[in-house]
Amino acid sequence: MNVYLSGANGLLGSSFCQNAYKYGHEVCALKQEEYNYNASLSDLKSRLSNYTDAVFIHCAANTNMDECESFPDICHRDNVLNTTRLAHTCRLLNIPFIFISSTGVYGEHGNSPYYENDLTMPTNVHHMSKLSGEKEALANNDNALILRTGWLFGGSISANRNFVAKRIQEANNLKDKVMYSDPFQKGNPTYVDDLVVMAFELIREKAKGIFNAVNSGTATRFEYVKEIMRIYDETITVLPTEKKFDRKVKVSHNEAAVNDKIQMFTTSPIPHWKVSLFNYINDNREAWTEI
Structure with missing residues (x-):
């Protein structure tokens, strides 16, 4: 076909x-x-x-x-x-x-x-x-x-809308090893x-x-990001925000x-999203340090 x-x-x-x-x-x-x-x-x-x-x-x-x-x-x-x-x-x-x-x-x-x-x-x-x-x-x-x-x-770790890559890039640039994410949206x-x-x-x-x-x-954004860090770098602490992110667009x-x-x-x-996420992050393990 x-x-x-x-x-x-x-x-x-x-x-x-x-x-x-x-x-x-x-x-x-x-x-x-x-x-x-x-x-x-x-x-x-x-x-x-x-x-x-x-x-x-x-x-x-x-x-x-x-x-x-x-x-x-x-x-x-x-x-x-x-x-x-x-x-x-x-x-x-x-x-x-x-x-x-x-x-x-x-x-x-x-x-x-x-x-x-x-x-x-x-x-x-x-x-x-x-x-x-x-x-x-x-x-x-x-x-x-x-x-x-x-x-x-x-997909590619350089893709503009690669959420996982963006969070890992954020983690690579952290000084205090703490990230925040939205617990309100799922x-x-x-x-x-x-x-x-x-x-x-x-x-x-x-x-x-x-x-x-x-x-x-299913997952909240907070649970999603927390799982990304659990797989990528367990030394990163992910905390829930106390209020919703202020966005221009109503979602x-x-x-x-x-x-x-x-x-x-x-x-x-x-597959469950956690299984596929684990495989995706580990299959690209060597590339994450470059972003």
Whole structure:
């Protein structure tokens, strides 16, 4: 099978590129100018007509939450309008369309991990755009697959949004061996390589519709950072902050999700986030001292 991929340089997209061969897939990584709003529809159709037996995995997105809040029109263009046209074009060419969404679309109306049929009440422009992107993908492609994920880690240690690498870099520069982290927000730390496995198994089963796609187990940001340091350097003390971080963008206190549905469609067990985090940190043990 051939995989058209947007966002190939991102945290998740790069993992799709690196792991596709394990499943016998060839990846065609599209450049931004080949699929974004500047590309003509005829050129896009021509570009996506090169392969038969193909799927399109749309990883590209405007993920700068502060920028989305300040410039909602740009966010809408990047995360909604582009998605609409891509899903539509894929439908014309009989190409299944996979849209990477976020568990942030559920909002903050609950305290327990969310199921796919729970209400969606996003609290900021970015997550509103992801929910709108979901709706456009489903409306414009009969074979759309929506993956709601979040708190991604993994990939290159130099990646801009590598949360684990940022925390280890912070630890390397500490003088007093003490870090602070938010105990008020919770979610599912999710390893990008595990998400790729989930995605390819769902694609194999020709699944469509909405699926939560996260590692097993939930954590607060504080518990997440504490586990990172437990694995990386136990001499670092991680303490909970006494109040929520002051952020420009309103984010939900609960971005955790339940994996029950996806486990009905896949055969590989979904690892607990602590297991995958341990493997990721130790597999890159020599590199962490360089950041």
